[in-house]
Amino acid sequence: MTDLFGDTEPLGPAREDLAPGAVVLHGRALALQDDLLAAVDAVAAEAPFRRMVTPGGFRMSVAMTNCGTAGWVTDRKGYRYSPTDPETGKPWPAMPSAFLRLAAAAAAEAGFPGFVPDACLINRYEPGARLSLHQDRDERDFGQPIVSVSLGLPATFQFGGQKRADPVRKVALRHGDVVVWGGPSRLFFHGVLALKDGEHPATGRTRINLTLRKAL
Template sequence: MDLFDDVQSSKLEIARDAYLLKGYAQENEEVLLADLAAIIIQAPLRHMMTKMGFAMSAAMTNCGALGWTSDRKGYQYDVKDPVTSNLWPKMPISFHQLANQAAAEVGFKDFQPDACLINQYKMGASMGLHQDKNELDFSQPIVSVSLGNPAIFQFGGLSRTDKPIKIPLAHGDVVVWGGESRLNFHGILPLKLNTHPILGAYRYNLTFRRAG
């Protein structure tokens, strides 16, 4: 039986081809958090630089065949961690199954992610409105998993000037978007002070993509 077969979720459509699955990842948080901790040991979190030379407020790492990185040269995917020169840690079965099944839950069948970007937010950290557009195949969805402290997710339109909706996200919530919304702008408002019983002062976001 797959790890996520017994998950009971509330599916909410937030935009065309975009859905919020409330609490979808809670059922198997123990294995997810153990696998997350193991990845961070292998590929430590770091604050990547933007093209303008500023450090991002969220700390990041990756797992999977490809990892998303940012530096003064721009945004790209690479098979190796630029900090350690090692291959990125393999994507755990728990991660892959969660992403695959969450995508299928909303109609994106047979999603096979090859990249998982892990963001760690603490109080005040944020992510500005942006598009996920460094991938090769925009027919594949994005699956975003929230763990730890709550946050406000902004989901806009195809233009940066489109007013975004604000969606409260809690521990275990999963957002999936693709199709007509695949290139919509999205981001995270500055994290407020809070304490999660397991993850303390932090929020972790797992973003699954088919990059190659």
């Protein structure tokens, strides 16, 4: 996997275990950062970022788009995966090859070989945007892991337990970090604290997060 991840060493340990089945792979996406960001731009040109509405009627602070066979959406009808973009009625853009390569390699390193995602939710955070604690429960097979890629401004990732009230661990995520969780940790609550203002040479005043899943 050295040809994919390269030999750029991040500050601190390259691997940080969070819980059984959950790990942070610091700096693992750095070698693919240009390909990943170019792919995000291509997806957004076809399916623009938008701030979706929750079933309770609240507009999310994080802007989102999707690529792959299915895209995660939320509106007054609920949370679900859809094969088409509700704003255009067209299929979501195809999953970029760089996304697939990174997801498979990171999942294998975390102990989940053979991972082939069919959905990628792309989140764009601007200063002040946050994601409250939640579980990823809309997928059909909880035996498949989640692969989350951080690009741009640093963020504080929250990783809890099976219950919302369980203790929460705070993890500093930087540009190029990849978090993988599955197995015993697959349904752990997680979220992102409000993004602090800043400027990143690759993304400006934003953070981009790729969340790759096997949805169908």
